[in-house]
Structure formats: C-alpha cells, structure tokens
Amino acid sequence: MEFKNFSLFINQTKVNRFAEDLANGKITSTVCKHCGTQYYPPRADCSSCMQSEMEWKELPTQGNLLTFTRIHVPPEHFAVRQPLMPFSSVQFEPCPIGIIEVGKGLPIMGWIPKMDIKKIKVGMRMKASPFVLPDGKITIVLEPV
C-alpha cells in the first residue's frame, strides 16, 4: 500500500508505514522511545526531545468531536464532476468531515459519511475507522458511537 493512496500527493516520508497499517485496519501513531511523546499524525522525529527513535503504536479510536464542517465547494481533486469524490451520494450532498480527540493532543480527522450535518454536534462521542475506497485509495471515517 503506497502512502500516496492516503496522502494524494506525497509518497516519500519516513512514516509511510501509516498507509500500510491503515490498509490493515489500524490507525497508528508513533511514540518517542526517549521521552514517550505520542504523535498523531505520526512523526519520524520527536520535536519534544529532538530524538528520532520512534515506535509504532495503535491509537484508541473513540473520542469527542472537536469540530466539523461540510464543504460544498470542493477543491480540484474532489470536484463533484470527478467520480472519485469520496462519499458523495448526490451532486449537492458532499460528505461532512470532522476532528475527534482520542487522547490528549491526539486528533483524528475523518469523513462523516453517515450523518446529516444538522445532527452533528461538537462534543459528541465518535469512533474512527480506516476505510478503503472503490478506487483503492484509503482514508478514515468517523461515526457516532
């Protein structure tokens, strides 16, 4: 699984294992072996202690919604005329997105495909899961628990 299948643009990073893990059903973070700081999105280097020995660790997947939106005017790669726009059921119903906090300083961004925007509330409990799109790309979805 190439990292680009998640990131769209970039394939070359020391944390490209993330996409592989995602394809295997896991949302992973990195933890600094020296000072214990945990990073999501994962980082290959620790900005707390400037060391670069990290280990991979699966994240908790449940947390409270920090915020959300639904983008009706999408950028180039998500234009509605493109068949690949993820989770777009009808032309004028793009999918909401949001950010949940699964631990202190551990925010997970994801699509919220199953919810009416009016029913999404800041603070609601949600769960993050990997999701493989029909075109082979891989991403993350959030749903209420």
Added chain:
Amino acid sequence: MEFKNFSLFINQTKVNRFAEDLANGKITSTVCKHCGTQYYPPRADCSSCMQSEMEWKELPTQGNLLTFTRIHVPPEHFAVRQPLMPFSSVQFEPCPIGIIEVGKGLPIMGWIPKMDIKKIKVGMRMKASPFVLPDGKITIVLEPV
C-alpha cells in the same frame, strides 16, 4: 487570436494584442509616447518615465545573433512524447533556439528550425518571422539571411 496561443500559460495582459499581430504576420513592439523608449517584448508601461501611454510599432526583423542553444532535455510542455513539440523532426533532434538583436535593447527570441547546430555562430545575420504551428499555436522563427 488568444495571447495564450503564444505564451502557453497567460492570457490576461495589457499587451495581448501582440499575439493578434503575430497571427497577422507582424512582430510588434510598444513605444512610450512620452519618452520614446521602445520595448520588445512589448510592455504596457514605461519603466523609464513611469508613464503608461504606449503605441504599437512593428519591429525591424533582421539582426545579429546574440546567442543560441539546442535543448535536448525539454520541459513538460515540450516533451518529445508530445506531438506538439515544435519543429521536432526526429525524436533526438530538437530544434535550436536563439536571440537576435534587431536594434539597441531589442532582442527577439525564436526557434531556428532550418539549421544544423554546428553551423550556427554568434554574430551571424538572421531574420525573425512569425510562424503558425499545426495546432494553431503561434510562435517566432529565426533563419539566416
């Protein structure tokens, strides 16, 4: 005739009449009505006197070759796999380009489709002419006189 047919990227400029003139067989410059400075490439504004009233004037077309090259590793828009690479006869014979000076401070860049690179010499007398490509794009060629 859209300016982009000459410039490839940009259509929006105060001097877009240049492409129109080129399509009509003329290489044109602008001349400042206040101080008489002549500009090629044409400019809508005079950097000598900071005024913006210009008139269009056809350029002399003959001059001495200032320099030249032949680019064998072309950029994206001129890649040999593209059918539009101008004046490319065989895959490994891209066309030379050069700059002639048709007056003090009036350099014209152009393709030199008819010459063997070994026969091109700095200082040789050449003539510039507009040239319409098969795809409708318009450019400038240089040939010895």
Added chain:
Amino acid sequence: MKKVAIVGIGHGKFGIRSDASLRELIFEAVKACLDDAGLSLKEVDSMVTGVAGDEFSFGIQPSAQVHDYIGFYPKPNFRVEGACATGSVALRTGWMNIVSGLADIVLVVGVEKMTEVPTSVATEIMGRAGDAIWEYPFGTTFPGYYAMIANAHMAAYGTTEEQLAMVAVKNHYYGSLNPYAQMQKEVTLEKAMTSFTVAYPLKLFDCSLITDGAAAVLLASEEKAKALSKKPVWLAGLGCATDAMRLGDRKSMTSLEASREAAKAAYKMAGIGPSDINVATVHDCFTIAEIVAYEDLGFCEKGEGGRLIEAKETYVGGRIPVNVDGGLKSKGHPLGATGVSMAVEISKQLRGEAGPRQVKNAQIGLTHNVGGSGQISLVHIFRRE
C-alpha cells in the same frame, strides 16, 4: 531602535482584473505610491516583494517579474511569503532592511493575480495552505478550515450565524464606500443569511473573494521620513508569531494563538494596549475570522466577538472601528497584496484622508494579517506622531 515611517502609499483596483498581468498590476500600485511620496525609483535603495503563490504567478521568483517590469534592477529585491499574511511579512522585512542599516528608503510591494487559474485550482492551492499531507486528503478548503473554527466557536460561546452575517453587512457597507474594493454594493442581513452554503455554516457572504490586486508602500528611516513627508505614518509596533500546522493540533479551536502572540509582541513594542487603538484592519478572510480577531486582539473578551458586532461597536463611531475599508470580505483578498493594502488603509486613516470612511481624529491604527488557517499571524501598530 531606529524609527521607520510610511512615506508613500499606492493601491490598485482590486477585482477580477482580466485586463492585466501580475507585473502590470504591480506597476499601477508602484506608480501611485511613488506619486504619493513625490519620489522617483532612483531614490529608493531596496525593495521587498510579497507574493503568496508560485502557482498563481506561473513561476518561482515572482519578485523578478516585478523588479524587471518596473526597472528596479540592479538594486536588491527578493520575495517573502507567509501565505495570506505575505504582505505583512513584506512590511516586516522592509522595516528590518531599514533598521539594520542596509537601506534608508525601501519599497514594499504585495501582489497576487489569482483569477487566471480556474476557480477549482485556486481552491485547491488554498486548500493545501493547511497540511497538504494530513488535511487536504479530506477535501479541505480554506472556507473549510474556518468553518471548523466557526462551528467550534458557536458551540463554545453561542456565536450565531446572524452575527457572522452582520460582519458581512458591515464590511460590504464600507466596501461600497471604497473605490478600490472588488464588491461595491451593500448586502442585507437577509440576503447574506440566505446565500448558499460554501462550507457549513459559512455561506457565500461569509467568504472573501478570489481577487487580483496589488498595493505598495514606501518606508523611510526617521531622518528621510522627516525630510520627505509632511504626514509620515510611524511603524510603532511589530509582532509576528506562528502556530501548529493542523487545526487539530492547536491549543484552541476558537482562537488563533499566533494572533494572540503577535498582538502581545506588537502592543509591547508600541507600549500601548488594545483600548488605545482608534482604527483597525483585521484579517476577515471569513466573517468568523473577524469575530475571532476581535477577541485575539483584545478588542473584547474571549467569546464576546459575536456580541461586539451585534452591538455595532466596530462601525465608525463605535468603540473600535474595524475594516472600514470593506475588509478582505468586500475589498477582496489578493493574498500577497492584502497585508500591504491594510497598511495603505491605516495610513489613509491616520493621515485623515479616508473620505467617507474616515474615523475622526484617528491617532493609532492596527493591522492584523493571518496566513493559512492560522499558521502565521502578524500585527502592526501605526502612529500619527
């Protein structure tokens, strides 16, 4: 520390400028600026160019397009960039040029030519002003980032969609009085409230525009400024700060820490506080951004921004007039030009030349300019004396 003043201002027409290229837009602003200062380019020592996007300028080193076209070479000029705060980064760099002794008179220009690329491409370029690796894959856009700030702010403080729309109503009103503004018509609260959703809850009238435009200011050392100008506008405080790249990594989702830090630095340097400001231009790329700016700059308490606009305290005549040039919202937001345009407007106000938008006896003004979704923020404070 040496003193630096603005001794010349120039502003081109903002809008969809399909008549002009980037370099031609700059020429208009530079010409106006030199005329205003009564100087020629020969007297200028150095230059700083603010352009936010290579992809908008069709090439790296857009600064070369500028120094070539206005004929400034061989003197120093280079580009600075801080996304939408680029113009203020240019001003900061121009100030450093003079105070460090490298130059006495510096031309600071900002420009962006955004409408030559298709709107969806412009939306993508700006969407990647968040984190291109970790946010953009979720289809994020500029309105999207600020919509997430809006939803968090509404949940935390009860800010309403009406209050957001009230910012649009104010800024369109003042835009209608600014001949350089892209939008020169007023909008009603009802029209703003019923416009289509761009990124929930932000509607069309909550969003600034995609704009072509340029602005320029001439900076001078104290000695030169006093010799050259009857109405120098002194740069009294500078602040610049940064924040995490991704919204989710920020200390707060309802304020911009970079703005709070930049404001703190600028107030400290100027030796004043928020209540001393007579007029301000703040970064209203979206209506929620103006409300958050009220709070981050100390014009009201945290969470009170919505109520500040509701009480019309940011109109001329109110407690603290904000964006009475129309703001990014109505004047337009050509990324690299915006910060310089803000300095032009505050200079007009402090000189008493703002016409129907004039804040009476304005002595101290402030500009606030944010890049990306808050990764950088710059605050500048200007004084008449």
Added chain:
Amino acid sequence: MKKVAIVGIGHGKFGIRSDASLRELIFEAVKACLDDAGLSLKEVDSMVTGVAGDEFSFGIQPSAQVHDYIGFYPKPNFRVEGACATGSVALRTGWMNIVSGLADIVLVVGVEKMTEVPTSVATEIMGRAGDAIWEYPFGTTFPGYYAMIANAHMAAYGTTEEQLAMVAVKNHYYGSLNPYAQMQKEVTLEKAMTSFTVAYPLKLFDCSLITDGAAAVLLASEEKAKALSKKPVWLAGLGCATDAMRLGDRKSMTSLEASREAAKAAYKMAGIGPSDINVATVHDCFTIAEIVAYEDLGFCEKGEGGRLIEAKETYVGGRIPVNVDGGLKSKGHPLGATGVSMAVEISKQLRGEAGPRQVKNAQIGLTHNVGGSGQISLVHIFRRE
C-alpha cells in the same frame, strides 16, 4: 553596525532522498545544527525558512511545515525566496533580524525536496525561472539559459568545452571527499567530454543535479556569539543585487551583472577585495556558471575564467580554491538549501574542520549564490576573527 556570527552549522545528506519528506529533511539539518552549537530550540528567538518552489513543497507557506515539525511555534518564522539563491536570501534576512534588534539568535534553514515530482515537471518548474511569458514558450530550461551564456562566452573569449569539463572534473574530485555530497565519485575529462548533450554545448557533466536536501545555520549577535561559541564565523560583508528577467535584456550575455554588483557591495562592506579571499563557494549550477563567477567576483580578469581552471588555480593549493566541497555540480543543488549549505561549508573551512578538503589557514571566505538565470545574486563574506 552590530556584528553577527554563525555559531552553529548543520547539513543533511544531499541526494535522491526518497526516504524522507521535506519536513523530515529539515529535522536532520536542524538537529545537527543545534548539536553543533550546543543549544536547544528554546534558546532561539526567531527563524527564517528558505524554500524556492511551492510546487516542490506541495503547498504555499512551506515554512509552516518546518516550524510545525520541529516544534518552533509560536515564535516568528516565515519564508523567503530568490529561486536558486533562496538560501542566501534566508541568511541575509536572518542577519537583518539580528542587526535590527528583533532577535539575538536566529535559526536559518534552507530545504528543497525536488525528486518527488517527475523530472520533466522539475525541468518545467525551473524552466519557468526565466520569463514564463516570453522565454518558456521557446522551450527554455535551466540548462538552456546557461547554455546560451556558454555559447556567448565561448564566442567572445575562446572559452572551450574542455575548460567547462575541467570544472566538472575538479568539483567531482572534491565531491568525492565530501560525505554529504550527492555524487561521490570522480569523473575523468574524457568521460565528462563524451557525456550526452543536455543543452548545446552543455553536457550531462556540465550540469548540477536534481537534489533533495536541507541545511541550517544558527546566527547570533556579537554578545551571544562570544558567549556561546569558541569558533564564531563572522558575517563581514553582504551584497544582494538583481538583473533583468530575460537574457536578451541584459547588459552583457557573458557575465551576470547581479553578481558583479552584489560582489561590489559585499567587498565594500567587508573592506576587502577579491585577492583577500582564501576560499570560496560559487554558484556552479552549470560549469560555465563557475567560470563566469570567477570573473564576476574578480578572481581573474573578464574572459580569463576558462584559463583559470585550466591552470588549476581554483584547486586547494591554487591561487583561490573554489567549490572544494564539490559545488552544486557534485554536492547537489536543492534550490532552497544551496545558499545555506555554502555558508556551512565556508564555516567549516574557517573553523579548520574541512578535513581532506581543508584550505590551510583559511581566514576569509566567500559565498556566491545566483537565482534563476541571473535575476538575483547574493555574495556573502565571512571572517574567522
């Protein structure tokens, strides 16, 4: 004027770094730089980031990727750009930061991640570093611009293709002694002469490479430098100048006026002349560029550059050793990093830490960094005391 010194240097491995992203490359250089200085980021006041291309960094405000990843926020950081001279623009801006009094310790970083885009796209991006409107439509590339300079120089002064190749031979030799260089093998004159033509008359070995890499330096005020460092390297002269955008509009086709002007300013500020320089890194994006630089910097008379390399006067032990770190040619040329990398190398030389490449008792060094096809040039002079 206040004095500023380099008190820390850091250099990542240059090359095809498909193992690392832009932000990860920067981390390597910053970590090495802090370790060298014996400082932590907490003690650094401000930062300047040099990145040349948005299209290489996949987004505007690449500086935010940097301050986010190394955890530098909320302190000031922004991007500067001058095409291939970006790294030197960053150094100049860092210097201004300190001398203007805004900061005492400034981290200056330069980075470019160029190999993630296809080579033809990289070639296009750099081709548009000339005039995208008036030159690129003729299929111009970076090698193409310098090839035109080469043909003009050869016609005017009898410079030969062999002399060009001799620059490559020298720089590959020194690259083989530099563990951070992209190419670490020597090349023979015959091999260089028979490599394929990239842009007539420039052959493969006349051209620098497409490179990923990062470098960093820490600048400090005089007081801090003396307290922090046993071997501060003083920035004694700065020069920055510009030129017309298009080759055809230049006063000369055989020299870079921007370099001549920048050198004049730097020599004047340092109070020295070309013959005082013990070691130099010059902008050899192409072999002809190094020969032209010899002349523009005053290391030889106009037109004598070819003969200077032929006489091996720019080797260690020669009259003026140039690019004894391998130069852009062999070390690689990650646009935004190059100028910072040059400052790192000169610092090593002046500290006496250049190992097998050391110029004996080097006291005064010079860096020369050109942007685009000569639209901007920066010259910096460094002293041991």
